[in-house]
Amino acid sequence: MTPESTWRLPPLWVLLVAVALILVAEVGGASMSRFKVEQTRWARSVMLARPLVHGLVGVRDVDERILDEALVKFDAGLRLFHMHAEGMGLVIIATTTVAATLVRSAPARAVIIALLTAGGAGYPLGYLLWAALIPYVGLERGKTIAEWLVWIPFGGATIVALWWLTGVVALRLVRR
Amino acid sequence: MRALVALALLLAVVAPAGAHHVGAYTPRDNEITTNFKQIKFSLQAGKFDVALRLFDEGALRAAMREKAAALPSGLEAGTRAALQSRDAPEAERRLMIFFAALARDLALEADRQLADAKLSREARTAMGQRFLEAMWRYYNLVDFAVSSRDNKTSTAVRLAFDEAEGYAKTASASEADKLRAPLRRIAQVLSNLIDGSSTLPRRDS
Numbered sequence: 246m247t248p249e250s251t252w253r254l255p256p257l258w259v260l261l262v263a264v265a266l267i268l269v270a271e272v273g274g275a276s277m278s279r280f281k282v283e284q285t286r287w288a289r290s291v292m293l294a295r296p297l298v299h300g301l302v303g304v305r306d307v308d309e310r311i312l313d314e315a316l317v318k319f320d321a322g323l324r325l326f327h328m329h330a331e332g333m334g335l336v337i338i339a340t341t342t343v344a345a346t347l348v349r350s351a352p353a354r355a356v357i358i359a360l361l362t363a364g365g366a367g368y369p370l371g372y373l374l375w376a377a378l379i380p381y382v383g384l385e386r387g388k389t390i391a392e393w394l395v396w397i398p399f400g401g402a403t404i405v406a407l408w409w410l411t412g413v414v415a416l417r418l419v420r421r
Numbered sequence: 422m423r424a425l426v427a428l429a430l431l432l433a434v435v436a437p438a439g440a441h442h443v444g445a446y447t448p449r450d451n452e453i454t455t456n457f458k459q460i461k462f463s464l465q466a467g468k469f470d471v472a473l474r475l476f477d478e479g480a481l482r483a484a485m486r487e488k489a490a491a492l493p494s495g496l497e498a499g500t501r502a503a504l505q506s507r508d509a510p511e512a513e514r515r516l517m518i519f520f521a522a523l524a525r526d527l528a529l530e531a532d533r534q535l536a537d538a539k540l541s542r543e544a545r546t547a548m549g550q551r552f553l554e555a556m557w558r559y560y561n562l563v564d565f566a567v568s569s570r571d572n573k574t575s576t577a578v579r580l581a582f583d584e585a586e587g588y589a590k591t592a593s594a595s596e597a598d599k600l601r602a603p604l605r606r607i608a609q610v611l612s613n614l615i616d617g618s619s620t621l622p623r624r625d626s
Contacts, residue, residue: 300544300547300548300551302530302534302548302551302552304527304530304552304555306451306523306527306555306558306559307527307551307552307554307555309451310448310451310551310554310555310558311551313448313449314446314448317444317446318443318444318446321443321444322443322444324444325442325443325444375443388443
C-alpha cells in the first residue's frame with residue numbers, strides 16, 4: 246500500500262472546529278423549537294419599538310403583513326443557520342480530508358485547509374447574524390450587513406479554497 | 422494582465438458568495454380574509470348553516486362590529502339575516518360592501534399619511550406600495566362581485582390601482598408624488614359603490 250492510497254486526517258483543530266459547528270447547529274435547532282414562541286415574541290416587540298425602521302404605518306391591515314414577513318424571515322434565518330451549520334461541518338471534514346491527502350505542497354495544503362475551515366465555520370454564522378439583525382435594522386439592511394461581514398468573505402474563502410483544491414486534484418489526475 | 426486576471430477571479434468568487442439562500446415569503450391571509458373565504462366556499466356549496474356559524478364565530482363579523490361607524494348602517498345585521506334566510510346573492514352583496522369599505526378606508530388613510538411633506542421619496546414609495554398591497558388584498562376578494570354588478574366601477578378601480586402601482590414603483594421623485602391622486606380616485610369610486618349598493622336592496626344587473 247502506497248502512502249497516497251490511504252486517506253490522511255486533517256489537523257485535529259480542524260476536526261474540532263467541524264464537530265463544534267455541528268454541535269452548535271444541533272443546539273441551535275433544539276433551541277429554535279423549544280423557544281419558538283419566546284423568540285417570536287421578542288422579535289415582534291423589538292420591531293414594534295422601531296416602527297420607522299420597518300416602515301410600520303400604524304394601520305393593522307398594513308403593519309401585520311410587514312411584521313409577518315419579517316418574522317417569517319427571522320425564522321428562516323435561524324433555520325438556515327441550523328441547516329448550513331450542520332452541512333458545512335460535514336463539508337469541512339470531507340474537503341479538508343481531501344486536501345490533507347492530495348495536496349503535496351505543505352504551504353498550499355495549510356492555506357487550503359485554513360480557508361476551508363474558516364470559510365465553512367464562518368459562513369453559517371451569517372444566517373444567525375442576519376436573524377438577530379432583522380428586528381433591529383430591518384430585512385434589507387440586516388441582509389446587507391450579513392453579506393459584507395460574513396457571507397461574502399467566508400463564502401468567498403470557501404469558494405476560493407474549493408476551486409484551488411479542484412485544480413490541484415484535476416492536475417494530479419492529468420499528470421498520473 | 423495579472424491584475425485583470427485577479428480581478429476576474431475575485432468577481433467570480435464574490436458573485437456566487439453573495440448568492441446565498443435567504444428564504445422566500447408568500448403573503449398569508451389574515452383572519453378576516455380567511456373567514457371570508459370560508460364563508461364564501463360554504464355559500465357556494467349551499468351550506469348556509471355552516472356559513473352562518475362561520476360568520477357568527479369568525480373575525481369578519483367582529484371586524485364589521487369594530488368598524489360599524491364607518492359602514493352603512495345595519496350591514497352586519499343584514500348580512501346575518503341574509504345568511505339565515507339562505508339568500509346567497511344578498512349575503513354576497515353585503516360582504517362586497519364590507520370589503521369595498523375596508524379598501525376605501527385604507528385608500529383614505531394612505532392619502533392622509535402620504536400628504537406628510539417630511540416623508541422622503543423612498544419612504545413615500547415604500548408606504549404607498551404597502552398600502553396598495555393591503556387594499557388589493559381586500560378589494561381583490563370582491564372584484565368579481567363588483568364587476569358583475571357594476572362593470573364601470575370595477576374597471577375604474579383596477580385602472581386606478583394600476584396607475585398607483587406604477588407611481589409607487591417609480592424611481593422618479595415627481596412621479597412618486599403623483600401617487601395620491603389615484604388613491605383619492607379609488608376612495609371616491611368605492612364610496613360611490615358603497616353608497617349606491619347600500620341603497621339598493623338587490624342586485625341591479
